[in-house]
Amino acid sequence: MCPERATIAIIEDDQTNIDLMRRNLTKGGHTITHVAETMEDGKQLISNLPQNIDAIIIDANISPWIKDGSEGIELAKLAKETHPEVPVVGFSINDFPKEAPIFIDAHPTGFAGLSKIIDALPTRT
Numbered sequence: 001m002c003p004e005r006a007t008i009a010i011i012e013d014d015q016t017n018i019d020l021m022r023r024n025l026t027k028g029g030h031t032i033t034h035v036a037e038t039m040e041d042g043k044q045l046i047s048n049l050p051q052n053i054d055a056i057i058i059d060a061n062i063s064p065w066i067k068d069g070s071e072g073i074e075l076a077k078l079a080k081e082t083h084p085e086v087p088v089v090g091f092s093i094n095d096f097p098k099e100a101p102i103f104i105d106a107h108p109t110g111f112a113g114l115s116k117i118i119d120a121l122p123t124r125t
Helices: 015-027 039-047 070-082 100-104 114-120
Strands: 007-011 031-036 055-059 088-092 110-113
Touching: 007 015, 007 039, 015 031, 031 039, 039 070, 055 070, 070 088
Parallel strands: 007 031, 007 055, 055 088, 088 110
Antiparallel strands: none
16 A cells, blocks of 8 residues: 555656646655656566655566566566565556456556546645
């Protein structure tokens, strides 16, 4: 479970989505401390995850060339294997993502469309 003011790492390749998450999550009282924008950077971030990270949000389609969710699944599995105590939330820019059933097999804490992630995290009171 994430604290009400979570410190979050994001793995996402699209700057517009990063900016949207950063703006909305910060408004909700959360802190984005690390962003990885490629598959390799995502692996590096997970392998060297700082202890203060409360949650990881992973784009199902981290690569602009591979759109089947496989890279996000690989990153989610790596995160769950190396940091089982850290919640992993997979997402797709789509609110009804086709990747969700496949991604769930990676055992993330959750999976949602981007707008649902922003709505689901607690806000500062």
